[in-house]
Amino acid sequence: MSYIKTITFFLVIVLTGCSESATPTSSLENSPGVSLNNIKQHIKTLASDDFEGRGPLTLGEVKTVGYLSEQYKAIGLTGAYNGDFLHPVKMAMITADQNMQLTMGDLSFKAGKDFTARTKQLQPVIDVRNSDVVFVGYGINAPEYNWNDYANIDVTGKTVIVLVNDPGFATQDDTLFTGNAMTYYGRWTYKYEEAARRGAKAVFIVHETAPAAYPWxxxxxxxxxxxxxxxDNNLNASELPVMGWLTLDAAEQVFASAHLNYQQLKQHALSKQFQAKELNLKANLAFKNEVSHAKSHNVVAKITGSESPDEYIVISAHWDHFGTKQTDSGPKIYNGAVDNASGTAATLEIARIMQKMHQQIPFKRSIIFANFTAEETGLIGSAQFASGDVIPTKNMVALLNIDGMNVLDSTDYILQYGKDLSTMEYYLAKAANAQGRQVKLDPRAQNGLFFRSDHFSLAKQGVPSLLFMSLGDTDPDYITHKYHKEADDYSADWSLGGVKQDVELIVDIASQLANNGDWPKWTSESDFKAKRTADKQ
Structure with a gap:
């Protein structure tokens, strides 16, 4: 089925109801409307130099979580963590000494120039000695695609070399995985997780710019x-001891020293019949870590449902950015106005609107507004939230996550991240259609953005999710000159027309789900679907 036909089919379904239990309601009839002045003030405040770039574990965090808590309280919401707005996130800070050297066989490699290595284990020293080196293709075990690179190989205690991305991107074959669009199996996070499950000592991903989507x-x-x-309570012992990358040049040297051709084996790895290859080399690597502990905070606020208070719609955005960095020319403040003061401001405005609606006609289900810490350093705040210590993930109906908004003029489209993943896409199509907008697939699907923001922490626990992100589609200059840079500052010239559109759209979707009794479902076979199915049995 073509994409156009698929979207048409979605619209037919959503306009007549997603399922018997999902009869659409007129969700915006009692909406008080969006206040652009509120949004401007929130962004201007959160992205001001006074908030020091909103770095976790800094004075900027204290100011940010204090501001958000005060705003939610003023709106009339209650704290969602045992009555409190602040949800503690215990974090470890790990700094690997870069004075390290990797050897494979007779070859020696320099940290930074040829490889990188770090760990999540809370150990003062990581020591890999005489570890057998094995190439396992893409490092993927995906039963739904009848694919297992680890078949007939035991990697316990071994050093594993894997390719970046997945076979679909490498071939651009839509019948192989999902073609150009990256799957989670292509993400570096998955490759480390799978190798850790199999007892590997170290993993080195071979970097190539196109499939990685970023340079060395x-x-x-x-x-x-x-x-x-x-x-965790075991010093993160279950984590992979060494999470590494190799440059392409270094990888080719390693394979050549084993009398193998990297490019040929890379081609062989595109087949389901690929068999992992022992390189008959030993890897050695040791490095020291500075480890310290600290506590950051998510901010969580709640509207309590009138009929099903233990069923929750979650609306989220991360509050953090990169803080202040000291340079030879003085301090540089990374204010993150678009990423993600804009999304955080939107959650406050959505909360205000939905609280007003709730006061007129109470929502049947509860709604949680979550602003996560440490998204930029590994989705850490959302991972803690996904552990269920605020509410169990099996009680979360769906998640709508905002990570950068269109602060410029309104558009005639909305971007969809991921394709044919869940019935949340039906809700997106219906709400967009009501605004006279079309749904467009992410133009950078090869970058795997669906797997790179906070909603993914919840998706892995089975919660159907939507990502709302507009970082470069309306402002081509943003990615090049502002994204994760000092230049991501607030501008009084922003029209915020796109923010208004998306706030209204999110309120529409959330209001429907808060009243209609539907439990959105995963449509593609995946671990996410299996987890939700198990939770609902």
Whole structure:
């Protein structure tokens, strides 16, 4: 079925009701309307230099979570964490000493130039000695695609080399995985997780710019310095000891030293019949870590439903950005106005609107507004929320997550991240149609953005989710010159027409779900679907 036909089919369904239990309601009849002045003030405040770039575990965090708590309280919401607005997130800060050297066989590689390595284990020293090196293709075990790169190989204690992305991107074959659109199996996070489940000692992903969607410089900067992690009661012992990357040049040298051709084996890895290959080399790597513990906070607020208070619609956005960095020319403040003061401001305005609606006609289900910490350093706040210590994930009906809004003029479309994933796409199509907008698929599907924001922490726990993101589709200059840079500042010239559209659209979807009794479903076979199915049995 073509995309156009699929969307048409979706619209037919949603205009007549998604299911017998999902009869659409007129969700905006008693909406008080969007206040652009409120949104402007929230963004201007959160993205001001006074908030120091909203870095977790800084004075900027204290000011941010205080501001959000005060705003939710003033709106009339209650705290969702045992009556409190602040949800504690215990974090470890781990800094790997970059004075390290990797050897494979007779080859030696330099940290930063040839490879990166870090860990989430809370250990002062990571030591890999005489570890057998094995190439496992894409490092994927995907039963729904009849694909298992780990078939007939035991990688316990071994050093695993894997390819970046997935076979669909490499071939651009829509019948293989999802073609150009990255699946979760293509994400570096999955590759580390799968190898850890299989007892590997270390994983090195071979970097290539096109399938990774970013240059080596991003890999190097993202995997050095202080990194954050959630803490468990066993010093994160279940985490992979070494999470690494190799440059393409380094990888080709390794394979050549094993009398193998990297490019040929890369082609072989595109087949379901691929068999992992022992390189008959030993890997050695040791590095020291500085480990410290700290506590950050999510902000969680609640509207309590009148009939099904233990069923929740979640509306979220991360509050954090990169804080202030000291440079030779002085401090640089990364205010993150679009990413993600705009999304955080939107949650406050949506909360105000929905609280007014609730006061007129109470919502049947409860609604939680969650502003997560440490999204930029690994979805950490949302991962803590997904642990269920605020509410169990099986009680979450759906999640609508905002990560950067269109602060410019309104558009005639809305972007959809992921394709044919869940019935939440029906709700998106219906709400967009009501606004006279069309649904467009993410133009950068190869980047796997659906797997890179906070909603994914909840999706992994089975919660059907939508991502609302507008970072570069309306402002081509944004990604190049502002994204994750000092230049992402508030501008009084923004019309906020796009913000108004999307706030109204999110209120529409959330209001429907808060009243209609529907439990959205995953439509594609996946671990997400299996988890939700198990929770609903």
């Amino acid at each position: 410089g991003v890999v190097e900067s993202s995997n050095t310095g202080t990194k954050y992690s959630l803490m």
